């Protein structure tokens with residue numbers, strides 16, 4: 001099994017967290033996006049839009065991190081994706097909320113505040129401000145939810161927790177003060193102490209810092 005991706009990409013981190021949590025043995029293939037490897041014809045055979053992550057499982061190729069996580073959990077017959085349709089729908093609800101709203105906002109801020117200045121790309125101030133406003137709106141929602149239950153979709157850990165963890169992993173890197181979201185902070189500290197996170201990296205940006 002192979003996961004193609006970039007170490008600092010949240011959707012890639014999400015799939016690695018889930019694969020690790022499921023105890024799967026896989027090879028992580030770094031895609032050199034700085035050199036445009038994801039836009040080569042060779043890579044586009046795996047992902048027609050030239051994005052990461054991609055999963056390759058014994059010749060079966062799959063893209064979109066949410067689909068990859070559900071496939072892996074179902075393949076392993078794991079409760080991380082419950083079988084009961086209502087419980088499953090709640091896991092989907094929070095996984096989508098984390099990816100679309102939190103992930104979308106973090107992505108805007110990360111791109112404009114960290115990556116664009118570092119790479120010499122143009123900063124889009126409007127997009128940056130919009131991302132910050134979205135975070136002010138959406139982080140309190142997951143914080144409140146984590147005050148109601150131990151995990152995001154209830155009292156059992158699920159794919160929704162890995163989706164949220166991957167998308168709130170870069171909050172220090174974008175200088176968001178997580179201490180004002182105490183439930184989120186406590187949950188994230190506990191999630192980061194788990195083996196499946198430590199197997200991905202010790203902290204978000206470890207790889208970025210290693211590159212300077």
Ligand SMILES: N[C@@H](CCC(=O)N[C@@H](CS)C(=O)NCC(=O)O)C(=O)O
Pocket residue numbers: 009010011038050051052053063064065066
């Ligand atoms: N919805 C997709 C998002 C994938 C995505 O946009 N990945 C980014 C990195 S975080 C990417 O590959 N960007 C390169 C590009 O769009 O050219 C998923 O969850 O897999």
